[in-house]
Amino acid sequence: MKFRHWLKLLFMKKLIFCFLVIVMTFACTNKNKSQQTELLVFSGAGLTNVVTELAEIYEAENDIDIKLNFASSGTLARQIEQGAQPSVYISANEKWVDYLINLDLVVPESKEKVVGTSMAVIVPSDSETDAITFLDHFPSQFKGRLSIGDPKHVPAGDYAWKAIESGGYAEALTDRILPAKDVRSALMVVELGEVEMGIVYKTDVLKSKKVKIVSIVPDDLHPPIGFYASILKNKNNEQTKLFYNFLTSKEAKDIWIKHGFNIE
């Protein structure tokens, strides 16, 4: 009995020792990693695929670790306001960059339009609807709700709602909106077939096999769509500028175009 007790104790000690070794190893490797340069990029959700690809290319060419955070541009602006410290912030509209400039968090001269896109009306791939005209009684083209980003903080939802207003459908649709937390969530709801229609960026649809475009919203119905890159004041260094310049480089241009964005 006593022997077993002693054995148990020994085993426990070994276990604790192993645990300590593991923790120490992780602690040390982490330290080594943080010596490699890290760059944090906040970007509107509509750029998820293209910015991920750009970051991968940039990482392969430079000794740098790029960390990405995608959410609605309004959400990201709020996070930065509350103390998040990215180096580069890419917003899907001018509004949230200007908001951060007013708070003295972003370098004003760094605000630059990188690319543009259009809004598209989408339906699930297996839908019988093939083509509609946005200006032809749009609210009667579908039943139930319309999936868009929450206009309060999702730029894609804001553009969509502005187009709805310009089309004169605001009153008919105000109670028929299904607001999503970012543009990709708005897309997902249509992919799942929960609603018959949604309005998202044309460029969101290229990657999805589960939805199809039935109409492109006329560009003059909403303010011009622009993705604006900017540099944070606290992170205005050489590393940041290099990546920031890369976004508008010739090499990046091909990637933007491949993903369907227009460059002026």
Place this chain on the structure above:
Amino acid sequence: MSELFKYTASEWSAIQLSLSVALICAVITLPLAIAVGWFLARKKFFGKSVVEGIIHLPLVLPPITTGYLLLLVFGNRGFIGKFFYEVFGIQIAFSFYAAVIAAIFVSFPLVTRSIRLSIELVDQKLEEAARTLGASNLRVFFTITLPLALPGVISGFILSFARSLGEFGATISFAGNIEGKTQTLPLAIFSEMQVPGQEASTMRLVVVSVILSLLAMIAAEFLNRRVIKSKTA
């Protein structure tokens, strides 16, 4: 300071909606949880631990996973949702019902656990005594077991109410965030948090949220004490 007390119409609707979702959820969950709790406390059967695991799953699953699974099952193309949509023309997902269903799934394990534990503590000899005196199983349950397990039932009810008030992850993915329809208190707080420059509005909702949760806990404590008192008296 006065800004802190000026609730807008949409904030009021979020508060009302939260309360009605929580109340309906607690009322529906209670009888189900009593039945399942009794079953788990008194019966032994093959695969019991698996059944228990499944029932308790929403307790440990990330709520957003629960929400996504609910969407797959109750969505227009899910096997239950499809039936309702095609036969009755009812869309469950992204409606008020969805908010209630999400709350039920998430709070069910909590209530069942609480009720089951208190039923397990009921002395089975008392039940047997009643039976030897000729009481039917149903009568034994309603006159012996349930009254003796009352503290667990009450705290279960309040737990389910309080948990539904706080439900966020499953609700936003399964019921959406529609103002006046599915935007409950936590979702309204989340929405306000996303929009830069809305600190006052966020704070107003946070204050209500804290007060409601606190009241629920105080009520649970108060009722529990009364039950214990009436038993010892």
